[in-house]
Amino acid sequence: MALILFAGLCAADSAKAASYVNPNQVYSYERMTYDMKVLARKYPSIVQYRSLGKTPYGREIWAIKLGKGDATVFYNSSHHAREWLTTNLVMEMIDQYSEAYMAKRTFEGYNVQSVLNNTSIWFVPMVNPDGVTLQQKGLNAFPKSIHSKLIKMNNGSRNFKRWKANAQGIDLNRQYPANWDSLSRNSSVKSPSFKNFSGYRPLQAVEAQKIAQFTAFVDPEITISYHTSGRILYWHFKNKPQFIDRDRRIAEAYGRMSRYTLVKPSSNPSGGGYKDWFIQTYNRPGLTPELSYGVYETNPPISVFNEEWKRNRKAALYVAAEGDKLWEAKVSDANYNITTFEKVPLYDRPNTSHKTKLTLNPAYVKVTGTYKDYLRIGTTYGPKWIKKGYYINGTYKKISMPILLTEKTQLHSMPFTAKAGTYINPQTVKAVKSYNGWYAIQTVNGEKWIKPVNAVLNFNPVEANEQAVITTAVDWYDYPHTTKKRAVQLQPQTVTVKQVWGTWRYVTAAEGEGWIK
Known part of the structure; x- marks a missing residue:
């Protein structure tokens, strides 16, 4: 997946701060795509997007990243076609939060810069763009060759306002492998339909496949899967006992914020939903808020948006902050x-x-x-x-020190590395850095590190040219180091001293040249 980069508010002002998204409209796939790209251009440092792939009718399943943090949470919307008001909501979140971030303002008490510097909020604003388009625009948005098939799945009706499934007649929120076999077996809908067909196998629909794969990539601490309607909040699916208190605490806080009623956990939940699968697979909090007052077999009206925004406007910031806490604990x-x-x-x-x-x-x-x-x-x-x-x-110390290497020495790219390198022969080198017995030297191939053995540090002999008389046999050495003694001694004679290094003398004798003490 290629990531596309373009390089607080008080409650009374929060609805006015940003104007790139107009949520009070029938929010189409095309409008969402346009707004997404505008937001990425306007806020390149914190808004990026990518495609998760295409639907069967060629529409991109877009994912939007908001923030810079390494903690992650994930919001998804419009699993169900007629529930596209949830897309309006998350796009408004991205719009408002981005403006607050850049303006260095708080938003509903949250320091937006702090939240988004620590946490990245991922959104898939429209999981089901084919279904949303069919529900909003009807048959004309699809090839004539499949009109009869769509009408059949819609029980003979040309009115698609009740459409919930994807364009293949699969209910995407019944596609996830969480109690799916039981759900499918007990369902009265056994073939593609405008709603409630769970498919012939879990993750059959490409949209559900992409969301499951993307969830694994994001690895979120918390997920929110927005639906409509009823102003209720699902939070439970066979949660393990050790996580119940954590998950209930987050759900109750979300419920207080949104004023949605928490749904009492069931001992025999139906399953198949994204939230169900996420809780079962990741053992982390997953919520399904249902926006709007109850509506029957259609989309909630646009007129309800402002109320739902009031209830949810700080929700993603709360979830991001909680997600950061969970991540930092790891x-x-x-x-x-x-x-x-x-x-x-x-x-x-x-x-x-x-x-x-x-x-x-x-x-x-x-x-x-x-x-x-x-x-x-x-x-x-x-x-x-x-x-x-x-x-x-830590770091190294800068130095300027000559070192006499008395043995063949390996070159390294850094201290302590075991990576194989080339060798240099015995010679005098200049060390420019030191770290715990390692030294950096300049070579024809750039700076390299050595760990010299039997080397002479700070080697700076004084040049000489004088005669000296050796009266008894003495040891002599290849280098001014006690480990470098030669097998034979230097016999009594007069020698020429060429260099002096402490108590060492480099001499020329009848037998050759070498060091004596």
Whole structure:
């Protein structure tokens, strides 16, 4: 999936702050697509979008990312065709929150910059664009060759205002593998229909497949699946006992905020829904708020939007803040600095599937958290992750020191690395950095690190040209180091001293040249 990048408010002002989305209209797929691209252009630092793939009739299933954080939550809307008012709601959220972020304003008491710097809210505003288009525009939006098939699935009617399914007559919110066999077996609808057909197998519909796959990619801490109608809130599907208190707390807070009534958990829930599958699969909180007062077999009227906005306008910020708490509980706190030595890729989250096109050049950076084999660092793009690997804790010391290498020495790209490198022969080199017994030197291939053995540090001999008399046999050496003694001694004679290094003398004798003490 290619991510497309274009590079608070008080309650009384919140409905006026941004004007790129007009939620008080029949909100079509085309309008949503246009508004999404406008928002991405207007707020390139925090709004990005991608396509999850196309529906059977070629409409993109769009996903929109709002925020920079590594914690994630996921909102989806319009699983059901006639419930497109939920798309209006989430698009207005993106519009309003983005404006508040850029204006550095609070929104309903939330510091939007703080929330969106820590958490990314993912939206799929229209899960079912084919179904929504059929419900809003009727047969003319589809090829004539399938009109008779659509009419048949609609029980002979040309009025599609009650349409709930996708364009193949599959109810997308009965497609998820959570008690699906029982749901399908007990359903009275056994073939494609305008509503309630659960398909011939779970995740049969491409739209449901894409949402399930995208959920695995986002790996959200909390999901919200908006539906209509009734102003009720589903939050339970066979939740494990150890998670009940957590999930109920979040649901009750959401219920108080929206003034939706929590649905009492059932001992025998029907299943098949996105929320059901998410809770069962991820053991995390999943909510299904039903917008609007109850309406029968059609979409809620546009006139209800303002009331639903009042009830839900801060909902995604609350969910994002709660999602961040859940995520941070999984991340090990850290507060130390490291130095990297190679250009490395940055990740939005500690997972290979979240690799970005951004890279970190060799740098001294602060680590704020760890998770498995990844380190979290702060960047101008928000928190990012790097893989554990070629770095050191703290940093090196800059020096200027000559070192006499007395043995063949391997070159490394950084300290402590086991990566194979080339070797240099014994010679005098200049060290420009040091770290725990490692030294950086300049080579024809750039800066390299060495861990010298039997080397002479600060080697800076003084040139000489004088005669000296050796009266007894002495040991002599290849280099001014006690480990480099030759097998034979230097016999008594007069020698020429060429260099002096502490107590060492480099001499020319009848037998050749070498070091003596």
